[in-house]
Amino acid sequence: MADFERLSEEVIAGSVDEVAELTQEAIDGGAEPKEIINQGLINGMSIVGQRFKEGDMFVPEVMMAAKAMKGGMELVEPLLAEGDTSTVGTVVLGTVAGDLHDIGKNLVAMMMESASLKVVDLGIDVDPAEFVEAVKEHQPDVLGMSALLTTTMLEMQNTIELLEEEGLRDSLKVIIGGAPVTPDFGEEIGADAWAPDAASAKDKVLELID
Amino acid sequence: MINSNLKANASTVLEVLSDEQCQEILSAAMQVLEQTGVVYHYQEALEIMEDAGCYVDGNRVRIPTKLVEKALRTVPSRVTLYNSRSKQPALRLEGNNAYFGTGSDTPFFIDPYTQERKKASKETVAMATKVIDALANLDFVMSLGIVQDVPQPIYDRHQFQAQILNSSKPIVTTATDVDGYADIIEMCEAVAGGEDELRQKPFMTLYAEPISPLQHDNDAATKLVLAGQKSLPVVYTPCIMAGGTVPATLAGAMATGLAESLSGLVLNQQVNEGNPFIMGGVFTIMDMETTIFSYGAPEFNLMQAALADMAHYLEIPMFGTCGCTDSKVVDEQAAIEDALSILITAQSGANLNHDVGYIEHGNASSLENLVISDDLIGMARRVVKGIEVTEETLALDVIDEVGPGGHFLAHQHTMDNFKKETWYPDLFRRTRYGEWVKNGEKTLTERANDKVIDILENYEPEPLPAEVEEKIAAIVKRAEDNL
Numbered sequence: 001m002a003d004f005e006r007l008s009e010e011v012i013a014g015s016v017d018e019v020a021e022l023t024q025e026a027i028d029g030g031a032e033p034k035e036i037i038n039q040g041l042i043n044g045m046s047i048v049g050q051r052f053k054e055g056d057m058f059v060p061e062v063m064m065a066a067k068a069m070k071g072g073m074e075l076v077e078p079l080l081a082e083g084d085t086s087t088v089g090t091v092v093l094g095t096v097a098g099d100l101h102d103i104g105k106n107l108v109a110m111m112m113e114s115a116s117l118k119v120v121d122l123g124i125d126v127d128p129a130e131f132v133e134a135v136k137e138h139q140p141d142v143l144g145m146s147a148l149l150t151t152t153m154l155e156m157q158n159t160i161e162l163l164e165e166e167g168l169r170d171s172l173k174v175i176i177g178g179a180p181v182t183p184d185f186g187e188e189i190g191a192d193a194w195a196p197d198a199a200s201a202k203d204k205v206l207e208l209i210d
Numbered sequence: 211m212i213n214s215n216l217k218a219n220a221s222t223v224l225e226v227l228s229d230e231q232c233q234e235i236l237s238a239a240m241q242v243l244e245q246t247g248v249v250y251h252y253q254e255a256l257e258i259m260e261d262a263g264c265y266v267d268g269n270r271v272r273i274p275t276k277l278v279e280k281a282l283r284t285v286p287s288r289v290t291l292y293n294s295r296s297k298q299p300a301l302r303l304e305g306n307n308a309y310f311g312t313g314s315d316t317p318f319f320i321d322p323y324t325q326e327r328k329k330a331s332k333e334t335v336a337m338a339t340k341v342i343d344a345l346a347n348l349d350f351v352m353s354l355g356i357v358q359d360v361p362q363p364i365y366d367r368h369q370f371q372a373q374i375l376n377s378s379k380p381i382v383t384t385a386t387d388v389d390g391y392a393d394i395i396e397m398c399e400a401v402a403g404g405e406d407e408l409r410q411k412p413f414m415t416l417y418a419e420p421i422s423p424l425q426h427d428n429d430a431a432t433k434l435v436l437a438g439q440k441s442l443p444v445v446y447t448p449c450i451m452a453g454g455t456v457p458a459t460l461a462g463a464m465a466t467g468l469a470e471s472l473s474g475l476v477l478n479q480q481v482n483e484g485n486p487f488i489m490g491g492v493f494t495i496m497d498m499e500t501t502i503f504s505y506g507a508p509e510f511n512l513m514q515a516a517l518a519d520m521a522h523y524l525e526i527p528m529f530g531t532c533g534c535t536d537s538k539v540v541d542e543q544a545a546i547e548d549a550l551s552i553l554i555t556a557q558s559g560a561n562l563n564h565d566v567g568y569i570e571h572g573n574a575s576s577l578e579n580l581v582i583s584d585d586l587i588g589m590a591r592r593v594v595k596g597i598e599v600t601e602e603t604l605a606l607d608v609i610d611e612v613g614p615g616g617h618f619l620a621h622q623h624t625m626d627n628f629k630k631e632t633w634y635p636d637l638f639r640r641t642r643y644g645e646w647v648k649n650g651e652k653t654l655t656e657r658a659n660d661k662v663i664d665i666l667e668n669y670e671p672e673p674l675p676a677e678v679e680e681k682i683a684a685i686v687k688r689a690e691d692n693l
Contacts, residue, residue, distance in 0.1 A: 014625065060628050063620035106617050124615075196642050 002026035004039040007072070011044025012051075014064025016071050023072035033079040037086055041072045045114050052199060059107070066114035087118040089141040089209040092134045094122035096155035101148035104178060107198035108144065115202050128159040135168055141209050144201070147178040156181075157189040173208040177201055222596040223306065224557035226515045232523035238465035239472055240275045247272035248424040248473040252431035255477055262480045271473070278472050281479040287525040289443050289486040291350070294401050294413040295378035295672050301349055303488065303527035306559025308594070310533065310552070310587050311350035312342055313565035314384050314417060318574035319355045320539075322662045327574060330355025335372040337666055338567075341577050343377035344669040347587035350380045352417070354567055354575035364689040366390040370397060371686050375679065376671045380413045382445055382564065388432040391416055393685050395440060400681040401674060408442070415443040415488065420470045422448055422455035426477070434474055438481030445529045445562070446474040447490025451503050452513075454496035460513055467493050468520060475526075488562055490529030491517045502571045505534040506547035514551070515558035522559065530560030533583040534568035540578045540655050544569060548583050556590035578658040581665075585637045592633035603627075637661060 007026065010018040019041075026036045048065045051057040077086050091112055095105050102124045109119045120138050122130060135143060143163075147153045156176050163169040175193040176186050186194040193208055195201035227235070247270050250256055256266055265272040288304035301309045318327050319334040328334075330353075338354035357369040366386045373381050374397060385391035394414070402408035418433040420426045426434070430446075437444035448470035450456045452463040471489050478487050493513035497504045504510055514530055521528030532551035537543035548566075555563050565572070566587070567580035597603075608623040618624045637657050639646065646652075652660070673679075 058628065060619060060624045064622075064625050067620055100615075102615070103617055103619075107619065110620065196644050 002029050002031040002036065002040070004035070004043065007036070007040035008044030008047065011041055011065055011069050011072070012048055014061060014068050016064070016068045019068040019072045020075065023075045027075065027079065033076045033081075034084055036076050037073065041069045041076075042116060045069050045116075049115065049199070049202075062114065063110055066110055069114065086116060088116050088206070090118040090120065090138055091142045091144055091205055092120045092122065092131070092138055092140040093144040093146070094126035094131060094134075095124040095146045095148075096152050096159070097125055097127040098155065099147050099149055099152040100124045101178075102146075104148070104198065105144075105146040108146065108177065108201045111198040111202040112205060115206060117202070117205060128155065128162040131159045132162050132166055132168065135163065135172065136166075140172055142173045142175055142205050144175045144177070144205070146176070147181060150180045153178070153180060153185065156191070160190050175201065175204055175208065222557060222594050223559060224515055224554060225519050226512060226558075227519040227523075229523060232520055235461065235465050235468060235520060236524070238461075239468035240278050242424070242465060242469040243273040243278060243473055244275060245272070246424065246469075248420075248426065248469065250426045250431050250477070251428045252426070252435075254435060255426065255431040258435070258477060258480050262476070273473060273476055277476050277480075281472070281476045282524055282526075284479050284483045285475060285487050285526055286484060287527075289415075289488060289527045290412075291380035291415065291443070292411040292413045293378050293380070294374065294398075295674070297402075297411055300380050300413070301562065303561040306522070307561055308530075308556045308559055308563060308591075309349035309561060310563050310566055310583075311348060311379075311382065312338065312352045312354045312567045312580065313531075313534065313572065313575070314352040314354070314382070315356040316354065316568065316573060316575045317356060317358070318570070320569070320574060320576040320578070322577050322659060322666070329358045330575070331359040332357045332368050332372050333359075335369055336376050338575060338577060338580075339373045339376035340669060340671055341580060341662060341665050343379060343671045344665045345581065345584040347584045347591070348379070348566065348580070350382060350562065350564075351377045352382050352564055353384075354577075354580070361690065361693055362386075363693060364390065364686075367393050367397075367686045367689045370394045371682055374398075374401060374682065375674065378672050380415070382415050382417050382562070384417050385433070387429060388436055390689075391433055391436055393689055395442065397682045397685050400678050400685070409440070412443055412486075415445050415486075417445045417447065417490075418474075419447045419449055419490070420474060422450045422470060423466055424470060424473075426470075426474060430474070431477065434478045435481050438478050438485045441482060441485060443486035443488060444478060445488040445490050446471060446478070447492060447529055449492045449503065451494060451496035452509065453498060454501075458495075460509060460516075463493060464513060464516060464520070467491050467517070487526065488529045489517075489521055489524070489526045492531045492565075493517055502536065504536055505531075505565070505568060505571045506536040506543070506551070508550075511551050511554045514560065515554050518555075518558035518560040521561075527562065528560045530555050530558075530563035531565045532563050533566030533579075533586070534572065535579065536571045538570050538574075540569065540576050540582065540658065544576075544579055545582060545654070548579065549586050549589075552583060552586045553590045553593065556587070556594045577662040578655055581658045581661045582637060582654060585635050588633055588635065589638075 007022045173192040176191045183194045193204045260266040291301040293300045319330040357365045360368045418430045448467045450467040456463040456466040494510035532555040535544040535547040566583045569576045
């Protein structure tokens with residue numbers, strides 16, 4: 001019988017090596033891959049999310065936990081049965097054209113990955129055409145756009161307009177964020193959601209996918 | 211003679227007096243003692259000083275410099291105060307070690323439930339002590355109120371009982387008179403397990419103060435003598451008002467205050483060479499608009515920092531003052547005055563720093579002011595820690611590994627170091643606007659009140675063994691019966 005409780009605890013502690021070891025032990029012991037993921041790895045990570053929200057954990061600790069979980073996932077994923085998936089959805093993410101700020105967007109990406117979302121991170125200075133291209137290729141559930149400058153915020157609107165022109169707007173939800181971005185602005189440009197910080201961005205995306 | 215204060219400020223330590231200036235003020239104080247002299251209102255003290263070689267004229271005593279210098283040689287450069295429960299060292303009063311605690315004997319107490327300004331009582335002292343015990347950055351206890359709901363001649367026994375039952379942190383105590391002090395020592399001996407045990411690991415020090423200018427009243431002088439006889443540490447604190455009881459010029463004020471301290475020290479060391487002595491001073495101005503003794507003036511902060519320089523120069527542990535305000539309530543003025551005095555005190559490296567939690571220039575105590583100051587002390591301690599520059603902290607390998615455009619959030623180096631390098635507040639909030647609105651749009655003072663109530667209702671200090679509690683109660687009862 002695999003010790004899922006300990007596996008979760010090591011995820012919470014961000015112990016990369018221990019998580020890999022315990023995951024391998026569970027696999028060798030014949031545990032179901034899905035159970036290792038859900039009862040061990042994901043379970044640990046959702047406790048981390050809860051603690052972070054309550055102010056009991058700090059960002060670097062969350063990041064280390066996510067790193068540890070990811071290491072375990074990489075061992076289990078190849079063993080998943082056909083049709084089983086370790087992710088709950090796909091998000092395409094990027095900082096809009098003309099903007100090179102990405103620490104906030106990176107945080108969002110890592111928070112999402114820690115919640116078992118598949119993240120396609122397009123990086124910085126992503127223009128509307130590149131976003132649209134990525135949407136065609138990855139068919140995400142959600143498109144996330146970030147901007148730190150009031151001057152680049154308008155690129156979000158340009159991207160949404162291009163999605164509409166290409167007939168892709170209804171196939172996904174759009175979430176936006178960044179320091180100058182407000183919920184009012186989101187409504188104005190026709191985004192589906194807005195989030196003030198990385199943790200709530202992850203929560204909002206999970207809501208959108210539900 | 212030209213003096214220059216200019217120093218390259220290459221550390222977080224604040225010094226306002228150069229060694230040369232310290233020596234000048236010391237010389238001035240010794241001249242005051244030699245020429246002007248001081249008064250002791252206590253026959254035994256006069257005899258001790260005369261035997262030592264002082265010139266005694268009535269109760270006026272002129273002290274030769276050689277006696278001051280001898281006392282400065284015999285007084286210990288360090289004092290350790292212990293935790294009353296664990297018996298482990300809690301405060302090492304020496305060098306630039308800065309510890310923080312509350313003040314004593316305010317007439318009024320702000321009730322955290324009603325915000326009513328009421329007379330301090332045994333119950334309010336117990337409440338305050340419990341909160342002090344719970345706060346991470348508060349290192350020692352003073353009563354934050356004078357117990358007024360018991361027979362006044364023996365209030366001090368009740369006050370000490372309320373403190374020792376509710377905190378294991380070291381206590382700086384007042385006493386009504388020498389009998390009260392003796393009873394408090396007996397209570398401490400009951401806790402320590404005997405007279406020798408208490409002397410070896412003291413967790414209590416007596417607070418006494420001269421009357422400015424240049425007078426040691428009967429009360430203060432007897433306490434200095436008794437502390438010497440008992441070999442227990444004593445805090446001796448001139449409370450001077452520049453322009454009122456001492457000259458308006460800060461240098462002259464400092465010299466007079468120092469003369470008061472040194473004449474107390476000489477008496478104490480004459481009784482017991484090497485007795486632990488903590489040099490105090492609440493050095494401030496008389497506010498000439500209101501005549502109050504100001505706890506928030508910049509001159510107060512400046513003289514407290516200068517006195518810390520003096521104490522370091524003389525190598526005597528220092529009793530400082532901070533975290534207090536002239537404001538009548540916990541408001542912006544209170545927060546600003548608290549913050550300035552706490553930071554300046556931490557930077558100046560005074561050792562045993564009291565009066566945290568005072569409002570209304572020492573007339574009232576506020577637990578909200580106390581918990582806000584607890585955060586401020588944490589903040590000041592972080593500043594004083596400074597920036598460590600080493601191979602590990604320069605982190606060149608990490609910078610190179612992450613490279614342009616990367617980030618450090620998920621790096622092991624960040625994980626290993628961010629908590630060591632960064633201080634996190636408890637009451638000061640850094641949440642985003644939406645979160646703040648969701649949490650009730652509370653101000654700092656409102657959150658401080660929430661924290662006080664939470665501690666009062668949920669925190670339990672470590673109790674004393676039942677038989678020790680009984681012994682303490684019996685000493686209190688004996689004092690009442692003897693009234």
